[in-house]
Amino acid sequence: MKALVLREMCSLNQCPTPLELVDLPVPHPQAGEILIRVAACGICHTELDEIEGRTSPPQFPVVPGHEVVGYVEQLGAGVTVHQLGDRVGVGWIHSSSGDEHENVSPQFQATGRDVNGGYAEYMTAPANYAYPIPDCFRSAEAAPLLCAxxxxxxxxxxxxxxxxxxxxxxxxxxxxxxxxxxxxxxxxxxxxxxxxxxxxxxxxxxxxxxxxxxxxxxxxxxxxxxxxxxxxxxxxxxxxxxxxxxxxxxxxxxxxxxxxxxxxxxxxxxxxxxxxxxxxxxVANITQFDIREFLPLAAEIPIRPEVATYSLDQANQALVELKQGRIKGAKVLVMEK
The missing domain is CATH 3.40.50.720 (NAD(P)-binding Rossmann-like Domain)
Structure with a gap:
């Protein structure tokens, strides 16, 4: 699969191409996980914090990205909350303690920092931390809803x-x-x-x-x-x-x-x-409950994100624009046409 990896921390002012486009094996979902075919992944300022070392990944290389929308491609053992083909979203919280204070728990793991994220054609995530996406949103529109x-x-x-x-x-x-x-x-x-x-x-x-x-x-x-x-x-x-x-x-x-x-x-x-x-x-991180409560509200309003879309190979360009403050709405990587 095509994926973008961060191999080391650097300043975007000195290194405008921190992410490398590579071929990686498609990951296999473990028990309790799902494999997601990524359709879109939002670009968040937190990616700049990861790249420049303000919230550095614990290990390299890592695939960034935590505003992910895609389709369930494979079910790990024991998964019953999703079906093949379901459209789901994954946010900054990859996994944690599961209680109402999980955003500040020592068990908190971040998508795209502590584990590989959505700047790729496929990713895995715990089934309980993937959320149904309302039908009224296109995938590119839904991506920034997962974090922003x-x-x-x-x-x-x-x-x-x-x-x-x-x-x-x-x-x-x-x-x-x-x-x-x-x-x-x-x-x-x-x-x-x-x-x-x-x-x-x-x-x-x-x-x-x-x-x-x-x-x-x-x-x-x-x-x-x-x-x-x-x-x-x-x-x-x-x-x-x-x-x-x-x-x-x-x-x-x-x-x-x-x-x-x-x-x-x-x-x-x-x-x-x-x-x-x-x-x-x-605000410290986010809980699964925030995402579960917000998505139906976003559909009820309905919220209409303003998005600018980029292909995977344009991610570095989008990150530099974000660093320079060239922002109107949200920036989103799109893997599907």
């Missing part, structure tokens, strides 16, 4: 927001553009304010229903009850705190933050940014 959408769902829950309260979204890429659609459905009286660097991204947010869109360093027209930060940088954390109302909560939805602008934290003022019972909370 489901982790956005978790982030919204962690804000504790109520209908009518104000919400900010800092960064408007693969996750935030799905969150905006979800919030408009779940909390119809909530106004959403978007912070993004590029004018075209701000315009995209307004087209999707944002009440206001401005630059990362701008101040919203009113204090915000909650903000979700999906960026890899530190400046949006400081600026986000300055936009919070008293008692507001900033939820940081990122696996890792980059070091390039860490000096922005030196501008943190206790009185301006943290006082008045403002909070910071982080």
């Amino acid at each position: 959408g489901a982790i956005g769902y978790r982030a919204v829950r962690l804000t504790g927001i109520q209908d009518g309260q104000t919400l900010g979204l800092t960064g408007f890429g693969g996750s935030a553009h799905l969150v905006l659609q979800m919030v408009r459905h779940q909390f119809p009286n909530t106004r959403v304010f978007v912070f993004a660097r590029h004018p075209e991204v701000q315009q995209f947010a307004l087209e999707l229903g944002a009440a206001w869109a401005g630059h990362t360093e701008d101040r919203a027209p009113e204090p915000l009850d909650a903000i979700i930060d999906t960026t890899p940088a530190w400046k949006p954390v400081v600026e986000g705190l300055a936009n919070l109302a008293p008692g507001g909560r900033l939820v940081i939805n990122a696996i890792r933050k980059e070091e390039s602008d860490k000096e922005a934290l030196l501008k943190l003022s206790y009185h301006e940014h943290l006082w008045m019972e403002r909070e910071i909370k982080t």
